[in-house]
Amino acid sequence: xxxxxxxxxxxxxxxxxxxxxxxxxxxxxxxxxxxxxxxxxxxxxxxxxxxxxxxxxxxxxxxxxxxxxxxxxxxxxxxxxxxxxxxxxxxxxxxxxxxxxxxxxxxxxxxxxxxxxxxxxxxxxxxxxxxxxxxxxxxxxxxxxxxxxxxxxxxxxxxxxxxxxxxxxxxxxxxxxxxxxxxxxxxxxxxxxxxxxxxxxxxxxxxxxxxxxxxxxxxxxxxxxxxxxxxxxxxxxxxxxxxxxxxxxxxxxxxxxxxxxxxxxxxxxxxxxxxxxxxxxxxxxxxxxxxxxxxxxxxx
Numbered sequence: 438x439x440x441x442x443x444x445x446x447x448x449x450x451x452x453x454x455x456x457x458x459x460x461x462x463x464x465x466x467x468x469x470x471x472x473x474x475x476x477x478x479x480x481x482x483x484x485x486x487x488x489x490x491x492x493x494x495x496x497x498x499x500x501x502x503x504x505x506x507x508x509x510x511x512x513x514x515x516x517x518x519x520x521x522x523x524x525x526x527x528x529x530x531x532x533x534x535x536x537x538x539x540x541x542x543x544x545x546x547x548x549x550x551x552x553x554x555x556x557x558x559x560x561x562x563x564x565x566x567x568x569x570x571x572x573x574x575x576x577x578x579x580x581x582x583x584x585x586x587x588x589x590x591x592x593x594x595x596x597x598x599x600x601x602x603x604x605x606x607x608x609x610x611x612x613x614x615x616x617x618x619x620x621x622x623x624x625x626x627x628x629x630x631x632x633x634x635x636x637x638x639x640x641x642x643x644x645x646x647x648x649x650x651x652x653x654x655x656x657x658x659x660x661x662x663x664x665x666x667x668x669x670x671x672x673x674x675x676x677x678x679x680x681x682x683x684x685x686x687x688x689x690x691x692x693x694x695x696x697x698x699x700x701x702x703x704x705x706x707x708x709x710x711x712x713x714x715x716x717x718x719x720x721x722x723x724x725x726x727x728x729x730x731x732x733x734x735x736x737x
Contacts (some may be wrong), residue, residue, distance in 0.1 A: 481708035530615030556718035563677025624655035
């Protein structure tokens with residue numbers, strides 16, 4: 438053995454302190470997340486009520502779930518909220534980031550102002566926008582006091598558009614984070630690319646669409662995953678603003694799960710709904726994992 442190899446530790450014991458420090462997190466992931474997920478899926482095929490019990494009923498809970506109007510409304514609301522959140526948060530966040538990237542004065546101040554809502558809890562945001570959208574003393578009343586007596590803007594009290602009132606609060610809170618992620622991506626673009634585009638006479642919007650945005654693919658993919666994970670678990674905003682009302686008009690899957698597991702004491706139905714939410718997360722995570730790691734391995 439050469440001298441250079443004499444003091445080299447066996448591969449298993451390299452970075453031993455770091456590996457020991459990671460044991461609690463590994464155990465947490467295996468026991469809490471993986472174990473809890475398996476436990477939920479297992480009991481979703483049972484007729485559990487107040488307490489879990491291994492009384493298997495096959496896919497009955499899932500058939501009952503998709504035959505329940507409340508669940509269908511929740512899925513429809515999540516789809517509307519999700520699509521609108523993806524589109525508007527990406528567009529607004531990118532536009533704000535592009536404007537901030539122009540080296541404007543007081544950039545740090547504006548960045549702090551836009552990011553500040555993200556520091557608030559969803560409950561605080563929901564309650565604040567519940568007041569703002571209240572027709573008696575919110576935006577509607579302010580505009581009417583200015584002279585437009587027929588102005589109407591009460592989305593939280595209109596079953597047809599209540600989900601859009603929740604969407605407004607969600608965009609207000611989350612767009613600042615998207616702006617910061619996009620700004621970080623824009624700041625990573627080499628300035629020579631902009632100079633070359635100007636020399637070639639390429640319009641600014643074409644430079645963004647055909648050159649800059651494709652170069653920001655890793656940032657965009659990560660941003661999409663962050664947005665999608667927030668969409669699937671939306672709960673706080675709904676509870677704080679409408680509690681699922683009017684009626685069940687603003688019901689979402691997370692609230693459906695909570696109601697059936699803790700209020701209706703129907704664990705089997707709640708587990709089935711939780712499993713469907715898990716499936717939606719898997720649908721988001723798998724393409725992301727492929728885009729991030731599959732292509733790299735393929736090009737490696």
